[in-house]
Amino acid sequence: MSQWKQIQQLDIKFLEQVDYFYDDNFPMELRQVLANWIESQDWETASNHESMATVLFNNFLIQLERQCSQEQNFLHRHNLKRIFHQIQVKYKTNPLHMAAVICNCLREERRILSTASMQEQGPLEKSMQNSATLEKLKVLDNKVAVIRSSVQMLDQGVKYLEDMQDDFDFRYKTLQLRDPVERNSLTMKQEVTTLQEILNRLDFKRKEILSKIADVIKEIDTLISSQLNPELKEWKRRQQIACIGGPVLIGLDQLQNWFTLTAQSLFQIKRQLDKLGELILKVTYEIKYLIYHLIKSSFVVEKQPCMPTHPQKPLIIKTQVQFTTKVRYEPQLPCKQVYFHKQLTAFSPTQLLPILISLFSFTQITVTEELHSLNFEAMLMLQGLDIDLETCSLPLVVISNVSQLPGGWASVMWYNLLTDDPKNLGFFSNPLRASWSQLSEVLSWQFSSFAGRGLNKEQLNMLGDKLLGMFSINFLGYENIPGKSFSFWLWLDSILDLIKKHLLPVWIDGYIMGFVSKEMERALLKEKEPGTFLLRFSESHLGGITFTWVEQDENGEPKFISVEPYTKNRLNALPIADIIRDYKVIADGVVPENPLKFLYPDIPKDEAFGKHYNSQQNKGLISANLYLSQILSDPNKPYFNGKLIYSDFR
Structure with a gap:
C-alpha cells in the first residue's frame, strides 16, 4: 500500500496534522494526483543536488501536465492548470527548494504514520496532547464568542445612547431658538422638564454602558491572563518539542483566531469609549494596557x-x-x-x-x-x-x-527536553538530569522524524540497558563512549544516517531489531530453528549493521555467527535485502549455500525481504579465507570476515 493511501486511512486527529504542513508551497491536490510518482522519486538526494533537482522538477511538470490533460472534471482540470502555473513560476529558478519541500512533506507523513502505529505514547507526547484537548478548545472558543457577542451588544447600547444624545441636542437647540418672552410659559417649563429627564436618562445610560464595558474588560483581562497566555505558552512548549522530533506542531492558526477576535473586541471597546466623551478617561488606561499586552505577548x-x-x-x-x-x-x-x-x-x-x-x-x-x-x-x-x-x-x-553537528544536536535536544525558559543561556553550566522515560521518548522521536519509524518498547529497553550501563542520565555531552573513539550521539547519528540512505524500506517495515546486546542476541536465537537470523546495529563501527544467525554444532548445541558490519561504503554497492538474499558461505568441500533462512522470530527470509529485492539477482558469492569451523572456534574472531565478490555474467 502506498504511503499516501496509508495516510488517508488515519484518524482525523492525524489527518489534521497532515493538513498542517501542506500549504501553498506544495498543495495537497498535487500530492493526491501524483501520489505514486512522487513516492517513487529520491527527493532527499535531489534536495542536495541541483542538477538532479532540476531533472525532477522538469519531470514533475511533465507528469502534472499529463494529469491535467487526462482530467475529465472541468473544475478539477481548471484547478490543476492554475496550480501548474503557480508551481512553474514559484520553483523555476529554485528547483532545490521544491525538492526540499516535497522531501519534508514525505518525511512528516512517515513520522505521523509512525506515531499512529505506535501502541504507547511517552509522557512528553501525552502531555502535549493533553494541553490541547478538544474540550479545552471548545471552552476557549465559546468564551471568545461570548465576549464578541457582549461587545456587539455594547455597540447597540452606544448607538442607542448616540440617538438619545442627538434627540437631546435637537430639543435643546430648538429651545434655545425660542423667543425669550416665552421662557416662563408652561410649555417652556414642560420642555425644560423633558430635557432634564432626557439628560438624566443620558447620564444613567452612560454609567450603565460604562459599567458593562468595565465588566467586559474584566472578562477580557481574565481571558488573556488565564487562558490565552497559558495557551500561547503551551504552544511555545510544543514548538520546543517539535524542534527535537516530537509531534508535528499545530495550533498557531487557532491561537491566531483567538487573539484576532480578542484584539478586535478591545479596539471596538476603545471606539465605544471614544464616543462616550468625558467618561473615557476613567477606563482608557486599562484598555490601552490590555491592547498593548495582547499584541506584545502574541509576537x-x-x-x-x-x-x-x-x-x-x-x-x-x-x-x-x-x-x-x-x-x-x-x-x-x-x-x-x-x-x-x-x-x-x-x-x-x-x-x-x-x-x-x-x-x-x-x-x-x-x-x-x-x-x-x-x-x-x-x-x-x-x-x-x-x-x-x-x-x-x-x-x-x-x-x-559539520563534525560538531551530533554534539550540537545533543545540546539542543537536552535543553528543549528539560526547560521551557527561552532566556536560560547558562543552562549547561549546571545542566538538569533527565529521567529515562523522558530521554527514551526523545530518542524514539529521532528515528520517527528522521527515518519514518520510531523505536518500540523492546528496542528502547535494549538501548536503555546499553545507555544506562555507560552513563548516568546527566547530559551525555561530547564525551566518548567508554572504550570507544566516538560519542554516543555520533554513534546514534551515524545509525540514523545509515537508515535514511541505505536501510529505509527495511527499517520502516520493522525488520531491523537494531539495538540488542550480544548476550540478548544469543538468548533470542538459541531456541530458534537453524538459519534464524536478526539484524542489529554495530556497537564498534560508526554507521554499521550486521546480522547474526544460529546453527547447531555436532552435539546439537547452538552456534552463533555474525558477519563483519556493513557500512555505507559497502551498502552503496548492494542493498541490504540483496545481500541477505545472495549471502553464501564457502568452506572446504562444501557446496556454497545461504545460511539465512528465517528472520527472527520465524518469518521466511523471502517473505520479509522479497519485495525489496532487485529484479536482477546478483550472482555474487560470500567467500571467506578461513574455514567456518575455524571461525566458530576462534574467540578472537567475533565476526565472519566475509567479502562480497561481484560478478557480471550478462
Whole structure:
C-alpha cells in the first residue's frame, strides 16, 4: 500500500496534522494526483543536488501536465492548470527548494504514520496532547464568542445612547431658538422638564454602558491572563518539542483566531469609549494596557532558526552558512507599518498580507562555547497606537564544522527536553538530569522524524540497558563512549544516517531489531530453528549493521555467527535485502549455500525481504579465507570476515 493511501486511512486527529504542513508551497491536490510518482522519486538526494533537482522538477511538470490533460472534471482540470502555473513560476529558478519541500512533506507523513502505529505514547507526547484537548478548545472558543457577542451588544447600547444624545441636542437647540418672552410659559417649563429627564436618562445610560464595558474588560483581562497566555505558552512548549522530533506542531492558526477576535473586541471597546466623551478617561488606561499586552505577548518566532541543509535539526547554526527564521504577530488587524529596528526596514502590509510574517536570513555569527539567542525588536503602528514588540528565538548552538553537528544536536535536544525558559543561556553550566522515560521518548522521536519509524518498547529497553550501563542520565555531552573513539550521539547519528540512505524500506517495515546486546542476541536465537537470523546495529563501527544467525554444532548445541558490519561504503554497492538474499558461505568441500533462512522470530527470509529485492539477482558469492569451523572456534574472531565478490555474467 502506498504511503499516501496509508495516510488517508488515519484518524482525523492525524489527518489534521497532515493538513498542517501542506500549504501553498506544495498543495495537497498535487500530492493526491501524483501520489505514486512522487513516492517513487529520491527527493532527499535531489534536495542536495541541483542538477538532479532540476531533472525532477522538469519531470514533475511533465507528469502534472499529463494529469491535467487526462482530467475529465472541468473544475478539477481548471484547478490543476492554475496550480501548474503557480508551481512553474514559484520553483523555476529554485528547483532545490521544491525538492526540499516535497522531501519534508514525505518525511512528516512517515513520522505521523509512525506515531499512529505506535501502541504507547511517552509522557512528553501525552502531555502535549493533553494541553490541547478538544474540550479545552471548545471552552476557549465559546468564551471568545461570548465576549464578541457582549461587545456587539455594547455597540447597540452606544448607538442607542448616540440617538438619545442627538434627540437631546435637537430639543435643546430648538429651545434655545425660542423667543425669550416665552421662557416662563408652561410649555417652556414642560420642555425644560423633558430635557432634564432626557439628560438624566443620558447620564444613567452612560454609567450603565460604562459599567458593562468595565465588566467586559474584566472578562477580557481574565481571558488573556488565564487562558490565552497559558495557551500561547503551551504552544511555545510544543514548538520546543517539535524542534527535537516530537509531534508535528499545530495550533498557531487557532491561537491566531483567538487573539484576532480578542484584539478586535478591545479596539471596538476603545471606539465605544471614544464616543462616550468625558467618561473615557476613567477606563482608557486599562484598555490601552490590555491592547498593548495582547499584541506584545502574541509576537512569536513561528519558525525557529534553521539551516536549509539540515531542516530536521533546527537551532544549530554553522558559521558562514545562511539560516532562516520567521516571526509574526497574531491578530489579523490591518496596520500602517511595522519597523524592525535592527534591520532598519519598514514593512507596509497589503491586503494580501493581513498577518505579518517576516523572513530573516543571516550568515554572520561567532562560535563560542555558550548558547546563543536571536532577539527581534519591532514597532507596530496600529489604529493610532505605537506598540513596541520584542521576542527571541530558542537558544541555539553555533558550530564551525559539520563534525560538531551530533554534539550540537545533543545540546539542543537536552535543553528543549528539560526547560521551557527561552532566556536560560547558562543552562549547561549546571545542566538538569533527565529521567529515562523522558530521554527514551526523545530518542524514539529521532528515528520517527528522521527515518519514518520510531523505536518500540523492546528496542528502547535494549538501548536503555546499553545507555544506562555507560552513563548516568546527566547530559551525555561530547564525551566518548567508554572504550570507544566516538560519542554516543555520533554513534546514534551515524545509525540514523545509515537508515535514511541505505536501510529505509527495511527499517520502516520493522525488520531491523537494531539495538540488542550480544548476550540478548544469543538468548533470542538459541531456541530458534537453524538459519534464524536478526539484524542489529554495530556497537564498534560508526554507521554499521550486521546480522547474526544460529546453527547447531555436532552435539546439537547452538552456534552463533555474525558477519563483519556493513557500512555505507559497502551498502552503496548492494542493498541490504540483496545481500541477505545472495549471502553464501564457502568452506572446504562444501557446496556454497545461504545460511539465512528465517528472520527472527520465524518469518521466511523471502517473505520479509522479497519485495525489496532487485529484479536482477546478483550472482555474487560470500567467500571467506578461513574455514567456518575455524571461525566458530576462534574467540578472537567475533565476526565472519566475509567479502562480497561481484560478478557480471550478462
